[in-house]
Amino acid sequence: MDVEGLEGAEALVDAARNGNRRSLARVLSxxxxxxxxxxxxxxxxxxxxxxxxxxxxxxxPGVGKSSFTTQLVSALRARNQRVxxxxxxxxxxxxxxxxxGDRVRxxxxxxxxxxxxxxxxxxxxxxxxxxxxxxxxRVLSxxGFDVVIVETVGVGQSEVEVAAAADTTLVLVAPGxxxxxxxxxxxIAEIGDILVVNKADxxxxxxxxxxxxxAISLAEASQQDWAVPIHKVISTRGDGIDxxxxxxxxxxxxxxxxxxxxxxxxxxxxxxxxxxVMGLARQRLDELGSGQALTQAATAVAGGASDPFTAADExxxxxxxxxPGA
Amino acid sequence: MDVEGLEGAEALVDAARNGNRRSLARVLSxxxxxxxxxxxxxxxxxxxxxxxxxxxxxxxPGVGKSSFTTQLVSALRARNQRVxxxxxxxxxxxxxxxxxGDRVRxxxxxxxxxxxxxxxxxxxxxxxxxxxxxxxxRVLSxxGFDVVIVETVGVGQSEVEVAAAADTTLVLVAPGxxxxxxxxxxxIAEIGDILVVNKADxxxxxxxxxxxxxAISLAEASQQDWAVPIHKVISTRGDGIDxxxxxxxxxxxxxxxxxxxxxxxxxxxxxxxxxxVMGLARQRLDELGSGQALTQAATAVAGGASDPFTAADExxxxxxxxxPGA
Numbered sequence: 001m002d003v004e005g006l007e008g009a010e011a012l013v014d015a016a017r018n019g020n021r022r023s024l025a026r027v028l029s030x031x032x033x034x035x036x037x038x039x040x041x042x043x044x045x046x047x048x049x050x051x052x053x054x055x056x057x058x059x060x061p062g063v064g065k066s067s068f069t070t071q072l073v074s075a076l077r078a079r080n081q082r083v084x085x086x087x088x089x090x091x092x093x094x095x096x097x098x099x100x101g102d103r104v105r106x107x108x109x110x111x112x113x114x115x116x117x118x119x120x121x122x123x124x125x126x127x128x129x130x131x132x133x134x135x136x137x138r139v140l141s142x143x144g145f146d147v148v149i150v151e152t153v154g155v156g157q158s159e160v161e162v163a164a165a166a167d168t169t170l171v172l173v174a175p176g177x178x179x180x181x182x183x184x185x186x187x188i189a190e191i192g193d194i195l196v197v198n199k200a201d202x203x204x205x206x207x208x209x210x211x212x213x214x215a216i217s218l219a220e221a222s223q224q225d226w227a228v229p230i231h232k233v234i235s236t237r238g239d240g241i242d243x244x245x246x247x248x249x250x251x252x253x254x255x256x257x258x259x260x261x262x263x264x265x266x267x268x269x270x271x272x273x274x275x276x277v278m279g280l281a282r283q284r285l286d287e288l289g290s291g292q293a294l295t296q297a298a299t300a301v302a303g304g305a306s307d308p309f310t311a312a313d314e315x316x317x318x319x320x321x322x323x324p325g326a
Numbered sequence: 327m328d329v330e331g332l333e334g335a336e337a338l339v340d341a342a343r344n345g346n347r348r349s350l351a352r353v354l355s356x357x358x359x360x361x362x363x364x365x366x367x368x369x370x371x372x373x374x375x376x377x378x379x380x381x382x383x384x385x386x387p388g389v390g391k392s393s394f395t396t397q398l399v400s401a402l403r404a405r406n407q408r409v410x411x412x413x414x415x416x417x418x419x420x421x422x423x424x425x426x427g428d429r430v431r432x433x434x435x436x437x438x439x440x441x442x443x444x445x446x447x448x449x450x451x452x453x454x455x456x457x458x459x460x461x462x463x464r465v466l467s468x469x470g471f472d473v474v475i476v477e478t479v480g481v482g483q484s485e486v487e488v489a490a491a492a493d494t495t496l497v498l499v500a501p502g503x504x505x506x507x508x509x510x511x512x513x514i515a516e517i518g519d520i521l522v523v524n525k526a527d528x529x530x531x532x533x534x535x536x537x538x539x540x541a542i543s544l545a546e547a548s549q550q551d552w553a554v555p556i557h558k559v560i561s562t563r564g565d566g567i568d569x570x571x572x573x574x575x576x577x578x579x580x581x582x583x584x585x586x587x588x589x590x591x592x593x594x595x596x597x598x599x600x601x602x603v604m605g606l607a608r609q610r611l612d613e614l615g616s617g618q619a620l621t622q623a624a625t626a627v628a629g630g631a632s633d634p635f636t637a638a639d640e641x642x643x644x645x646x647x648x649x650p651g652a
Contacts, residue, residue: 045633134634262628269634270624274611276638277645281607285600298596302588307371308460308595312602319603320646 009041017143024116024143031135032120045142052141053252056166057151063174064198067235069151073109074238075245081146084116086136088152116145133165134272163191164271167261168251170244172196173212175204192228194247200232200240226254281319288318335367343469350442350469357461358446371468378467379578382492383477389500390524393561395477399435400564401571407472410442412462414478442471459491460598489517490597493587494577496570498522499538501530518554520573526558526566552580607645614644 015023030041055072059065069085076083109115120136133150140148150165163169171192195216197208209230216228229247233240255261285294297311341349356367381398385391395411402409435441446462459476466474478488489495497518521542523534535556542554555573559566581587611620623637 138634265628266621266624269627269637270620272634273620273623273627273637273641274608276634277611277642278604278608280638280642281645282600282604285603294596294599295592297599298592301595301599302591308464308598308602311595311599312606315599316603316606319607 013041013045013143016139019113021116024139025118027139027143028118028120028136031139032132041139045139052145053147053248054137054141054165054167055147055149055248056163056169057149057172058169059172059174059198063172064235065151065172068172068196068198068233068241069149070108071233071235071238071241072149072245073115075241076147077109077112077114080114082114082144083147083149084140084145085118085149085151086133086140087117087119088133088150116140134268134275137165164268167255167264168193168248170194170196170248172198173208174199175202175208193226193251194244195228195230196244197230197232198235201234205232225258226251226260284319285315288315293318339367339371339469342465345439347442350465351444353465353469354444354446354462357465358458367465371465378471379473379574380463380467380491380493381473381475381574382488382495383475383498384488384495385498385500385524389498390561391477391498394498394522394524394559394567395475396434397559397561397564397567398475398571399441401567402473403435403438403440406440408440408470409473409475410466410471411444411475411477412459412466413443413445414459414476442466460594460601463491490594493581493590494519494574496520496522496574498524499534500525501528501534519552519577520570521554521556522570523556523558524561527560531558551584552577552586610645611641614641619644 012023012027016027027041057065057069057072073083073085109117118136120132137148137150169192171194173195175197195212197205197212199205209232212230216230231240231244231247233244235241255264288294289296293315297306297315300306301308301311338349338353342353353367383391383395383398399409399411435443444462446458463474463476476488476491495518497520499521501523521538523531523538525531535558538556542556557566557570557573559570561567581590614620615622619641623632623641626632627634627637
């Protein structure tokens with residue numbers, strides 16, 4: 001899609017702010033596509049760091065993230081909070097297609113005007129969060145949602161990225177899936193602010209809790225004065241969701257009073273800025289010498305006439321000299 | 327480790343070229359550590375694109391990559407070719423530790439002066455090839471190995487990276503592991519130049535061949551006039567290895583006559599140069615304004631006084647103006 005000029009962009013953002021879902025969808029599509037009018041859109045959003053609380057939810061496939069998220073949304077709606085859910089789908093590096101198709105399970109919220117659900121592919125970034133995710137979170141915060149939930153399948157790097165994008169990160173495990181051991185291995189406990197054992201009516205729930213407690217004891221140093229809680233829930237019945245919500249509230253309170261919220265948001269802004277600068281630098285590198293400089297350098301290296309470090313030095317010098325034809 | 331100055335580096339490279347393994351190990355450690363004297367080392371290697379043939383081997387855990395590689399090395403040694411094996415280990419983003427520990431299985435080649443085996447962690451790059459891999463391949467080619475094998479565990483992005491780093495990429499699957507389906511899903515067939523069904527004495531070998539054939543039929547367009555072969559082998563007995571070696575020879579021949587080898591090497595040099603330029607640009611960004619510019623910009627964005635695109639524009643302008651204190 002293309003947003004027609006800055007004026008159209010402003011009208012679109014205003015409509016999204018006034019609750020027009022179709023306009024919001026178009027703004028998010030522009031964000032996802034990296035549309036050229038994106039800068040205009042984001043500039044019009046104004047100061048975008050609002051009070052929206054960003055909750056990250058991650059966990060291996062099969063731990064029940066969708067049903068947990070559905071219940072959490074219900075609990076937030078019961079308090080009359082407006083909630084946006086951004087589901088980041090892992091996609092193949094080849095097809096760009098999304099695998100996760102169970103958004104349908106959240107259909108019970110589909111008719112609620114206080115809930116907005118959106119899937120995004122993690123394009124270009126295998127198993128990780130989409131590069132567009134920070135901008136999408138920015139849009140959802142700016143248009144007035146009280147809580148934004150970002151949900152992703154835990155396959156390594158993505159958990160770390162969820163933690164970086166969220167104010168409060170929940171890591172879900174399920175009994176008997178070896179998740180406890182996985183958590184210790186992959187350091188999941190290091191990034192979770194709250195750990196949730198879902199499907200707690202199954203055998204092995206207490207073992208999972210014990211494994212997580214052990215993982216926390218190893219990771220604790222990184223969490224300062226926040227004691228990472230572990231809660232057992234049964235999402236399919238809604239059991240334990242209220243306790244998790246209380247833990248989320250406590251964490252939000254702690255973030256504000258400890259100064260950690262500000263620290264996380266500066267860290268997040270830093271990653272976002274670095275990502276944009278690197279993208280622009282990469283673009284300039286491709287354009288250098290009418291788009292031929294990089295290919296010529298690579299040909300010289302491949303032919304043995306240069307080495308990659310010397311070639312890189314020359315290109316960086318041309319890039320920073322401001323002479324686009326260099 | 328640190329290589330003592332350029333003179334020491336030259337002596338080290340010369341010794342490595344003369345077959346001194348301890349010197350070669352030190353050069354590769356410098357590459358892996360990103361040591362400051364690396365540029366000197368690589369400059370002294372001279373034209374590093376030699377005739378060494380780089381073979382990539384990838385596949386899911388458990389398909390028998392190590393035993394296949396061991397047999398392939400034996401077959402290459404029987405022709406008196408010098409072989410280096412670079413095993414890239416997946417590592418956690420947290421620990422940096424290597425998981426793969428079965429190098430021991432290649433012990434039968436440990437005493438052969440014509441074989442060099444080295445493990446590298448895929449640091450900073452979850453499940454993927456180490457950023458240092460292209461440089462390590464460059465070193466191993468330059469010191470005179472006829473064939474360099476780079477082996478990695480296939481967990482998504484890493485297969486794509488193996489294909490990018492190798493002249494000939496072999497994708498291994500095993501019957502009954504759902505690998506056929508996996509291959510179709512993840513597009514493995516799109517990156518394999520030769521597909522190998524290992525453990526072909528097991529049930530399901532023919533199904534695996536059929537699945538792969540189907541995957542190739544979907545991907546074929548990308549392979550131009552090279553018809554991707556599928557071979558069944560039983561690595562533990564050495565059955566079928568000779569046929570795979572013939573296929574590797576045919577592919578090498580095809581690469582040379584079709585011009586594809588040159589195209590791949592230019593593409594590889596390009597990625598390598600871009601990686602170095604981006605690393606240097608990132609470093610300069612961190613150093614900007616006595617190391618404070620990025621933090622100040624992020625604080626402004628987090629506080630709502632700026633937006634990430636405006637901040638990125640300002641930083642890029644400062645970066646390319648050549649005024650380090652800007």
